[in-house]
Amino acid sequence: MELSSELKKEMYWMMLLSRRLDERAWVLHRQGKIAFHISGIGHEAAQVGAAFALKRGHDWVTPYYRDLALMVSLGLTPEEFMLSLMGKAGEPSSGSRQMPSHFGLRRVNAVSHSAPVATQAVHAAGIGLAIKIKKEKKVVLTTIGEGSTSQGEWYEAVNWAAVHQLPVIFLVQNNQYAISVPPEMQMAVKSAADKACGLGLPGQMIDGTDVIAVYEIISELAEAARNGKGPALVEAKMYRITPHSSDDDDRTYRSREEVEENKKFDPLLLTKARLIDEGIYTEKDLEDLDKKAKQMVTDAVKTAEEAPYPAAEEAAYPVYAEEVPNA
Amino acid sequence: MAKITMRQAISQALWEEMERDPKVFILGQEVGVWGGTYAVTKGFYDHFGADRVRDTPISEAAIIGSAIGAAIAGTRPVAELMTINFAFSAMDHIVNQSAKMHYMFNGQMVLPLVIRTVGGGGRQLGATHSQTPDAIFAHFPGLKVVAPGTPADAKGLLKAAIRSNDPIMFIEHATLYQIRGEVPDGDYIVPIGKSTVQRSGDHVTIVTYSKMLELSLKAAEQLAKDGIEAEIVDLRTLRPLDMEPVIESFKKTNRAVIVEEGWKSFGVGAEISAQIYEHAFDYVDAPIKRVAQKEVPLPYNRNLEQMALPQVEDIIKAVKEVL
Numbered sequence: 001m002e003l004s005s006e007l008k009k010e011m012y013w014m015m016l017l018s019r020r021l022d023e024r025a026w027v028l029h030r031q032g033k034i035a036f037h038i039s040g041i042g043h044e045a046a047q048v049g050a051a052f053a054l055k056r057g058h059d060w061v062t063p064y065y066r067d068l069a070l071m072v073s074l075g076l077t078p079e080e081f082m083l084s085l086m087g088k089a090g091e092p093s094s095g096s097r098q099m100p101s102h103f104g105l106r107r108v109n110a111v112s113h114s115a116p117v118a119t120q121a122v123h124a125a126g127i128g129l130a131i132k133i134k135k136e137k138k139v140v141l142t143t144i145g146e147g148s149t150s151q152g153e154w155y156e157a158v159n160w161a162a163v164h165q166l167p168v169i170f171l172v173q174n175n176q177y178a179i180s181v182p183p184e185m186q187m188a189v190k191s192a193a194d195k196a197c198g199l200g201l202p203g204q205m206i207d208g209t210d211v212i213a214v215y216e217i218i219s220e221l222a223e224a225a226r227n228g229k230g231p232a233l234v235e236a237k238m239y240r241i242t243p244h245s246s247d248d249d250d251r252t253y254r255s256r257e258e259v260e261e262n263k264k265f266d267p268l269l270l271t272k273a274r275l276i277d278e279g280i281y282t283e284k285d286l287e288d289l290d291k292k293a294k295q296m297v298t299d300a301v302k303t304a305e306e307a308p309y310p311a312a313e314e315a316a317y318p319v320y321a322e323e324v325p326n327a
Numbered sequence: 328m329a330k331i332t333m334r335q336a337i338s339q340a341l342w343e344e345m346e347r348d349p350k351v352f353i354l355g356q357e358v359g360v361w362g363g364t365y366a367v368t369k370g371f372y373d374h375f376g377a378d379r380v381r382d383t384p385i386s387e388a389a390i391i392g393s394a395i396g397a398a399i400a401g402t403r404p405v406a407e408l409m410t411i412n413f414a415f416s417a418m419d420h421i422v423n424q425s426a427k428m429h430y431m432f433n434g435q436m437v438l439p440l441v442i443r444t445v446g447g448g449g450r451q452l453g454a455t456h457s458q459t460p461d462a463i464f465a466h467f468p469g470l471k472v473v474a475p476g477t478p479a480d481a482k483g484l485l486k487a488a489i490r491s492n493d494p495i496m497f498i499e500h501a502t503l504y505q506i507r508g509e510v511p512d513g514d515y516i517v518p519i520g521k522s523t524v525q526r527s528g529d530h531v532t533i534v535t536y537s538k539m540l541e542l543s544l545k546a547a548e549q550l551a552k553d554g555i556e557a558e559i560v561d562l563r564t565l566r567p568l569d570m571e572p573v574i575e576s577f578k579k580t581n582r583a584v585i586v587e588e589g590w591k592s593f594g595v596g597a598e599i600s601a602q603i604y605e606h607a608f609d610y611v612d613a614p615i616k617r618v619a620q621k622e623v624p625l626p627y628n629r630n631l632e633q634m635a636l637p638q639v640e641d642i643i644k645a646v647k648e649v650l
Contacts, residue, residue: 060400062396092435093433094431094433097430097431097432098431102431104435105435106436111396111399112428112431112435114419114424114427114431116423119392119419119423122388122389122393122420123392123399123424124396125389126393126394126397126398126400126404127399127400128396129381129393129396130396130397130400131400132378133378133379134400152388153388153419156384156386156388156389157389159386159389160383160384160393163384317430319430319468319469320429320469320493321437321438321492323429324429324434324437324492325434
């Protein structure tokens, strides 16, 4: 079934807004205004396509730190993202107790992860278990980088979900680098999706720069999982256009030529070209949208800069449930 | 009130809580069809079904990690780790995740999670089946650590733990399952974070918990024959630690011996004695003594194992030294 123009426009907007937010984060870091940023530039098609495939706010998500576009698609606002970068009061993931990009947004069933990688996959299996016990029609999407699929816990989570037929989609975002280490140093198979055959669930590799393909495939798998058909493993391939994080200098492990070559597969540019091709947008429309996105980002930065820091006494709680309001 | 074993008391608490609240479920290795490694969940599988008494793969990280996920999603998991020694395979989920989630995510969710596990030596199970690493878990803010020494406390504290919204390490002792004691029927709750006086006396304060309570009570009986009356404070919960009964007792006796099964270095005794010095320095009449396990991995051979574990005689000797 051909997707509606409206849906394509909406997905493009989320990709665009996330890109401009991400770019501004780099600028803020280089200006010394924020301590840390971890980037998802190049991942937008996979993340937006996957988010739109969910019943957002109904299904669950356990994301990882590169999932800005996924979170923006779920409802994280530009202001909230900027508050988190600056460690300001009212930041929704943690009240600025946790590093930026450890996304959690209870209002849309997105659960934050901790710093050791792959833990979110196990939490997703547990949420899947609860869904099954409560007999709900929901799915959990959990995302991860290809490098983190080397972790024992990732295998434990996938195995557990497969044994118990839990409604979990394991989405691996293979961006060709785990900080500096390429996939062939992480796994002896061509794709993380190949690991599925050893664990007893369906696995497939998809083009992570094609937002519509990702949307269609994840939609189908999500609906199957909601209806008790069990988990699935998907690897979406893309290229990490930026360094790993604001603390990383990627010139030490990859050439500028390689990065430039791969920018041809920038999902934002590919999607843009497609929308023009299909007559959904004109160049002028896209310029206007870009202006709008940039203005929103600027406004969000201003709001966050003017926002207060958390009060000092907030450092003391909530360690235990009795300190959690409305627990 | 009935006289039952610690195993029955724990089993009763679990059963009653599962009957009371359909959100409570059990997961772990061998908990279902087999009825649990220590037979605590015997009969549960047939009564509550496979969904609520779930046999898991041999994946400690997945057991605790998925219990965390299930707790976040609105259930109340009781995860069983076959022994506390295997908790180290799930350590990331226990300390980096469960202990920190309320704080790190600013109370967006609560984590009603009980980790039932078994610690302690004395069954000739060797170095990696016999540890008492309770103090390690008590080190982390965000966790609660409970270790009962009587059947009544086991029942009351486990019921409190299952109803709590915090992640709780509930540490049972491998050699206490057979001990018997009076246990109130029905809805009996012992609040978490309350120490209690198990024996009154005026001459010395013995601070202890779990298996070492049994040994301390035996030591006190023998000391009484020499006219020495020991007061025994049972901590029951290591975190949050209730020092009030300890300090109150110490102000009366001015002497203390702390008895723990784990290693002395950086252990429970170190914490308790430091707090006594902090809160009751003016009442100290003798240096505080600690009785603990020898600083070796626990050996398999029975004689060697018993040499390494604290004994009743060690407690009596320490008490006589502080008097």
